[in-house]
Amino acid sequence: MNCREKLQLAYQLAFHPPRLNEIWNRVENGTQSDIASLRDAADWAAALHQRLPEAPDVSARALKRLAGYQAASRLFRMATAVSRFRAVLGNRSEVPAEVPAWMVRDIALPPFGPAGRERAENTKQKCGHAK
Numbered sequence: 001m002n003c004r005e006k007l008q009l010a011y012q013l014a015f016h017p018p019r020l021n022e023i024w025n026r027v028e029n030g031t032q033s034d035i036a037s038l039r040d041a042a043d044w045a046a047a048l049h050q051r052l053p054e055a056p057d058v059s060a061r062a063l064k065r066l067a068g069y070q071a072a073s074r075l076f077r078m079a080t081a082v083s084r085f086r087a088v089l090g091n092r093s094e095v096p097a098e099v100p101a102w103m104v105r106d107i108a109l110p111p112f113g114p115a116g117r118e119r120a121e122n123t124k125q126k127c128g129h130a131k
Contacts (some may be wrong), residue, residue: 007105015048039086042089
């Protein structure tokens with residue numbers, strides 16, 4: 001898993017409940033491969049819930065998207081879920097107080113919930129991918 005894929009996974013673990021649930025189930029069932037990369041991604045996911053950086057080298061658009069993800073994830077207690085998942089993986093490393101600037105990227109997550117599924121279907125129809 002390269003760095004970009006690991007960062008994408010970290011965003012999904014941090015802010016997309018179905019993805020965290022899916023991977024957590026695979027870990028508990030013993031079917032998840034590449035546990036070392038998963039541990040790193042879980043650490044990064046925990047870092048994504050921390051205070052937003054004040055670094056000037058951060059894209060305003062990416063910062064706004066991350067802030068939106070952080071706010072929406074509070075409804076599902078994702079920060080707590082990620083912390084518990086890290087404990088299941090045996091991660092004991094310190095989580096930084098601030099999101100590292102290099103992690104602030106404009107990464108889109110898959111649609112979530114009924115409204116997200118409708119948007120995804122509408123997008124497929126507009127793009128000519130409808131069944």
